[in-house]
Amino acid sequence: MRLLFDQFMKKCEDGSWIHLPSYNYTLFQRSQDISAFIHAYLPTASKLINEEKLLQAKIFTRNFEDGLGFEYVMFYNDVEKRVVCVFEGGPYLQGMPGCLHGGAIATMIDATVGTSAMIAEGIVMTANLNINFKRPVPLCSVVLINSQLDKIEGRKLFISCNVQSVDEKTLYTEATSLFIKLDPEKQV
Numbered sequence: 001m002r003l004l005f006d007q008f009m010k011k012c013e014d015g016s017w018i019h020l021p022s023y024n025y026t027l028f029q030r031s032q033d034i035s036a037f038i039h040a041y042l043p044t045a046s047k048l049i050n051e052e053k054l055l056q057a058k059i060f061t062r063n064f065e066d067g068l069g070f071e072y073v074m075f076y077n078d079v080e081k082r083v084v085c086v087f088e089g090g091p092y093l094q095g096m097p098g099c100l101h102g103g104a105i106a107t108m109i110d111a112t113v114g115t116s117a118m119i120a121e122g123i124v125m126t127a128n129l130n131i132n133f134k135r136p137v138p139l140c141s142v143v144l145i146n147s148q149l150d151k152i153e154g155r156k157l158f159i160s161c162n163v164q165s166v167d168e169k170t171l172y173t174e175a176t177s178l179f180i181k182l183d184p185e186k187q188v
């Protein structure tokens, strides 16, 4: 994983690739910003959200101790509209023995295509995620999640994605997704 990280960091030197932040919501770091965001964009849901519990909120994929859960780093190429995630699913993400849980794969796909959608259009939500699991992903192996922004139609963003082994010989998973740019005028 370190080797791949270094290779991508090298690609970042000429500016063609960007190393993305993934430990916080860079748009709204402070909890009051998050609260304001929820009231503005999710007014219906906001009535049911417990403000005290919200202070304890954490990004789902960053909740495990180092090495046990979702280990990943993302890079973005603006010309190609691609986000690549270097991902290693740790031992706490087991599904079938020795294999990564499908939900963990889906989570990382959603995070990768979601990041791509956020970069393109800002505040978005997943409307549809269609996944074909083609080969089991070995637990604790490093894989590449490649996402591609295919098209934008009004508020709709279509992003496809695959999960491959580092040598690109094994195609583990393929996915397509639809993201919708949130409209603050609509009561979601």
Ligand SMILES: CCCCCCCC/C=C\CCCCCCCC(=O)SCCNC(=O)CCNC(=O)[C@H](O)C(C)(C)COP(=O)(O)OP(=O)(O)OC[C@H]1O[C@@H](n2cnc3c(N)ncnc32)[C@H](O)[C@@H]1OP(=O)(O)O
Binding pocket: 020, 021, 022, 023, 024, 025, 026, 059, 110, 111, 112, 114, 115, 118, 119, 124, 125, 126, 127, 128, 154, 155, 156, 178, 180, 181, 182, 183, 186, 188
């Ligand atoms: C330098 C930049 C650095 C960036 C750094 C980034 C840091 C990143 C940090 C952390 C990233 C983490 C990223 C994680 C990402 C995770 C995202 C999630 O998990 S989201 C949770 C799961 N999703 C929901 O809970 C949604 C629930 N659904 C809804 O709320 C609504 O349905 C919503 C908002 C999706 C759409 O509702 P409406 O009312 O705004 O829009 P309507 O009118 O229904 O749809 C608009 C159009 O889309 C079509 N549409 C909607 N849903 C569809 C569907 N499922 N399939 C097909 N079409 C659909 C409709 O038919 C309509 O199309 P027509 O305009 O008429 O052509």
